[in-house]
Amino acid sequence: MRLLVLGSAGSYPAPASACSSYLLQHDGYQLLIDAGNGSMSNLYNFTTPANLDAVFLSHPHIDHLADFVGIYHYRKYVSVSKERLKVFAGSKTLGLLESLVGSEMYDIVDATVLDNEARFEAGPFVASVAKMAHPVQTFGLRVESGGKVFAYSADTGPCASLEALSEEADFLLCESTWVEDSDSHPKDLHMTVSQAVSAARNANAKKLVITHVAYPNSPFVALARAREIGELPVEHAFELEEHSI
Numbered sequence: 001m002r003l004l005v006l007g008s009a010g011s012y013p014a015p016a017s018a019c020s021s022y023l024l025q026h027d028g029y030q031l032l033i034d035a036g037n038g039s040m041s042n043l044y045n046f047t048t049p050a051n052l053d054a055v056f057l058s059h060p061h062i063d064h065l066a067d068f069v070g071i072y073h074y075r076k077y078v079s080v081s082k083e084r085l086k087v088f089a090g091s092k093t094l095g096l097l098e099s100l101v102g103s104e105m106y107d108i109v110d111a112t113v114l115d116n117e118a119r120f121e122a123g124p125f126v127a128s129v130a131k132m133a134h135p136v137q138t139f140g141l142r143v144e145s146g147g148k149v150f151a152y153s154a155d156t157g158p159c160a161s162l163e164a165l166s167e168e169a170d171f172l173l174c175e176s177t178w179v180e181d182s183d184s185h186p187k188d189l190h191m192t193v194s195q196a197v198s199a200a201r202n203a204n205a206k207k208l209v210i211t212h213v214a215y216p217n218s219p220f221v222a223l224a225r226a227r228e229i230g231e232l233p234v235e236h237a238f239e240l241e242e243h244s245i
């Protein structure tokens, strides 16, 4: 598998950095994972909205789905002959999409409604989801393909379901909104760098890739901190970078 980073800013855009979106590719199949604000611009570096096969949206927060609206309009008005777009999302996320673009969305979208512990297949990807610790209905994602395992935390506080989802993952893409631990961070909302490292170690993940560092926290400082304490290979999901899984 190959993961292309279209956006990794946490919660809102950072200077010259779009919000969460990742393109997972294998065997010519393209699964878009989240579509945060600003990320559609970066998609054109690798493909066009017309060539997406499927979209997974983790939860109904704007920094994870805003640019689905642009992708939808591109598919509807520019590439009208393209096959229907598969969308995998929870009921709350689909409800927000309907309020943004209308129920005629289903004229060109095939939606699969995810619930806790749902499993689905999309092209070469065999996927499962788990409910994360976040104030809205949020699903983390586990994808197996080509003998490798990719796991994605979406947005979450520390939780057992993230560790179960990431068990023995070759590549754990995990949010690290905050660099420093602090009692003032709200519970069940986001994670710190050390909490992401703990989740990766407890899951026995082979590699941790941190993301969703919220400005003005620095991804470079977050990465240095994660490497200092990590005891496993750690990277940061810098925008427009490619990662092999």
Ligand SMILES: [Zn+2]
Binding pocket: 059, 061, 134, 155
């Ligand atoms: Zn969120």
